[in-house]
Amino acid sequence: MKLPPLKALPVFEAVARLKSFSAAAGELSITQSAVSHQIKQLETYLGEQLFWRSGRSVTLTDEGRQYFDAISSALLQVERASEQLLGHEQSRIRLSVFSSFAVRWLVPRLPYLQRRHPQLDLALEMSSENPVLSERVADCFITIYPTVPAYSYEHLYTERLFPVCSQDYWQRIRRELGRNAEPEGRGEKPVSAEDIARFPLLSTHSIFDKPAGDWEAWFREIGEPVPESARVQHFSHMLLALEAARFHQGIALTNDYMLSTRKDSEDFVRLPTHSVITGDKFYFAWKTSRRHEKGIQLLRRWLVNEAVRGGLRGE
Incomplete structure (x- = not known):
């Protein structure tokens, strides 16, 4: 198995997510020069430039964006699998949801979710438009477009x-x-x-x-x-x-x-x-490759049950 410099991957993920070498250094508790060294080592291995650097500004190149999508998902799966095996999975889930659906339907029900699944740490990402289905945005989504092949969908409401x-x-x-x-x-x-x-x-x-x-x-x-x-x-x-x-x-x-x-x-x-x-149908969406994650499945089942109980969806 031929792998890239593994120590560089969390560093790359942090820089890409935070859009800053210094912010990544602070989060990882290492020096900024160490961050630069790890990124350079990874770029040398891949033979591709991953970031455009302009002063303090850092943006992903097209190759870097493509690599980030794959690497961030892989690192997250490694983290989840390790937590599950260690027996202290936190089930941290980011849900991107339309503002109206969140304010009028979901938020008033969150106390019931917290009582039923206290281990589920849910963070809401509000969206005024249909969200882009990407793990850079959230772990799962409420969407009206079930068209991205890499995702699975559960109907909630017509x-x-x-x-x-x-x-x-x-x-x-x-x-x-x-x-x-x-x-x-x-x-x-x-x-x-x-x-x-x-x-x-x-x-x-x-x-x-x-x-x-x-x-x-x-x-x-x-x-x-x-x-x-x-x-x-x-x-x-x-x-x-x-x-x-x-x-x-x-x-x-x-x-x-x-x-x-x-x-x-x-x-x-x-x-x-x-x-x-x-003609709009609302779906709960999650990445198919993460279908076995406990937190996502707990949230999916709870949303479906609430949609049925509240009359949005039939039995």
Whole structure:
């Protein structure tokens, strides 16, 4: 077996991760000259330059980035295997997750995870967009794109959107539609799309990456366009649109996980009308080569159980 200088590999990983020779030296408790020596030794062995150096700035070359992806994964597997054999595996897991999913669904449930699996040390990496599946980013992910061949995927939720407003705003809608004399509750007759368009529509741009794309999809579900007379207020994120609805500013389209846990979800009323499937499916993703790691599998099973228990996913 022909191996590179093994002492140089943790040094290379630290420099690549921290983007600094001095920071790597501090983390590893060695001198900066020792770091430089180990990197030079590794570059000589490989016959490739691994870093671009510009003053104090350090960036990976294309070859260095490719090597880092492979080496960081291998070193992590060695660490995990050693901890497991020694009997004190810590199960440190970094999970990259959409900000809305984290804030409205995952974070409120973390106390249950900690009580059930106290050995699991979970660190959350918030993402406003779909994360790049790479161990440089996290150990596992919540993603809507199950397309990277090196990863395995567990379905958690198929997104649907439905209109909601605040309790106070719902009473206003009932008054303006002349429904005060009708019984309120499950037996209430549906609200038509035409009636909904009479009130301000709070739109989330990021769902379909276009202005009013969410409301266009909702009206299209019944074969109608958004009425030209409709007043649409635009927001970049569903969290913002939902907060505007909470403060009686109109009707927002939201999904199941946004209202699944928070106690203040009782502030909202789901309007008696149709919903629309967006086409987005949420998956828990982990690298297939790490499928036997205890921490990842504990987290996977817990997420699935919570998704089933909370109604996001069927049995």
